[in-house]
Amino acid sequence: MMTFDQNAFLIIFTASLIAISCGLLGVFMMLRKMSMTGDAISHAVLPGIVIGFFISGSQRGLEVIIGAGILGIFATLIIDWLRQKARVQLDASIGITFTLLFAVGIILINLLAYKVDLDQECVLYGEIAYLPIDLWISDSGFNFGPRITYLAILNVTLVVAFITLLFKELTLTSFDENFSSVIGIPSKGINLALMSMVSYTTVSSFEAVGAILVVALLVVPPSTAFLWTKKLMPLIRLTCGLGIFIAISGYYLAYLVDSSIAGMMVAVSGILFLASVLINGKKPKFTWELPWNKSRLALEDKQL
């Protein structure tokens, strides 16, 4: 039943790469309290994907990635504009932006339904199981192997390069935006760069795991890791480890119940998350502390 063949290896390998790229970016999104913005971006790239798809005529086109990247940045800018210029509160501006852009995307898919081979289900859930048959074949007929795996390798390389190069800046702007502005780091620019990386990762992975499930990989592994450690480097390492584990167990569980691999990966990460909350969440503890010490501790707790 449970086999480990070349296909299984390819799927698990690709899924791990996607989970790692998402997780790496997700750590910084979480630290910036922007997880919901990530969610919004992953919805908002949809019109960009459809338009790029329409222009290039295939989902392999560079136009798709560019279109989605532009839409991702556009969404971030709209959210900022709504919040600062129109003075809509943050949660509402996120909600309005992503629902509008996603709706436009769905309408475009329906309008262009006869011209583009893209359906709503594919965008929403993706299907990584087709990966081994979706090959990248050059004009001369040489078979390089599965296309999405190459995309994932490229994506993870770029994400790792991005984070290594801008590690100091990302960390600083995540923890103390004002200080980083004072010492001359363009925090707005860094923010936009991060958002465009998130949009690019979303697009690069949407065929495999679907636009909405990308969010799960962006948000859930970092949040789970955060329940175990509060230090940045261990947090990043643990997130990557979780990503790989999720890919492996998601694949075999999906195999077992015959369901969507991406969905199962999210389900596994959900179980890990809830288990971590149960283990590491606050428990009513009995202490010998004097009441006034306790209340001071509670106060420090809140300030953290």
Place this chain on the structure above:
Amino acid sequence: MEDFLYFFTFQDSSIVFVVIGITLLGLGSAYVGTYSFLDKKALLGDAISHAVLPGICLGFILAGEKNPIYIVSGAFASGALATFLTSWIRSNTKLSEDAIIASILSIFFGFGVVLLTVIQKSGNPEMAGLNQFIFGNAIAILEEDLIIYGGLALLIIITLTLFQKEFSLLVFNSDYGKAIGYPMGLIRLLFNVLMILAVVIGIQAIGVVLMAALLITPGAAARFWTDRLGKLLIIAGLFSVISGIMGTYISFILPQMPTGPWVVVCLSFLALFSFLFAPKKGVLSRTISRQRYLNKTHRDHLLKAIHHGLEQGKKYLTIEEIYESFPYQKSKTRKSIDNLIRSGLITKNQNLIIPTEEGKSEAKRIVRLHRLWELYLNEYMNIAPDHVHDTAEKLEHILTPEMEALLEKRLNFPKLDPHQENIPRDYDDL
């Protein structure tokens, strides 16, 4: 056009049902959504609407068909679980609220997708109906569905109206409510139940992914038109009903179009219109009033410069002198001069700027306010004379005649300000 008449004259009884349904749904979710928007918990609605997907699938698996009772109760159960988990994780861990909401949202949606693919592979012929829950299809509301969905929507609307006072307490000042003896925990529970119900019935029309818009957007848009809760609810309900009917109409004339996205586009259009053009709070009117205020302050400063000239015994200022006193603002200054000439406060002769009698009195008024305020800060607030200028520079533009009279009375009609300069009165001659 024919379609338009056919749709809006309600000849077809099924259209009547659909319109009644979408109106009730829209009202219910706009009401609940407005409260949650005011509570700054708008995204919780997003989490709940994604989270009902596994419940819908479970209901479908248990019933074996698209039975509204099974589906509504399944959706309600998983929505409730998501809400409970969100608040439980929030109080038990240090994760930030947005990370929790995003996690819960995607985890539940992931489970939903797993169940959905399981159903797909089971080959149940009723499966096609299930996809409607993802993007919504209001046209598919049948008469028997309407009784359940419409009834629940009515229940939401009636409960919210009956307990308006309690829910406003919850949203605006929950601690105060607790202090005066209201059971706030119970009220919050009831509110969460209503919110989940609104989501559960809304997804029929608009789908799980976009349901958040129906909760968030009407309230956010209506907030730009009024500050009163009663009016806010009415306007939000109106926006939501209009877009609901528009969306339904579009998916009626273009049958391959799902309803949800069009409802959202209509709603967002109304919202954008409100953000830009609403009186008082809209971007446009705020920009205009800000510009007006800036022009007024600049005019005031110009008059002050002329007054200072008068104090030094100059009957007039040359235009160059004025430009020099406002460096880098030449075009703005020119505009202000034109403006002042038009309102008859100054006259221009060649390049000499001469104040009229009215202009002199207006200039005196501004300088008087400035110096009165400086004196007030110095005497009553004990602020050192060299620290009072900046505040006075701002307040000279906004002090009303009533305030002026009060200041004069308090300070007993003073002659000199803290810098030993004369406080000009209308009877003073310069």
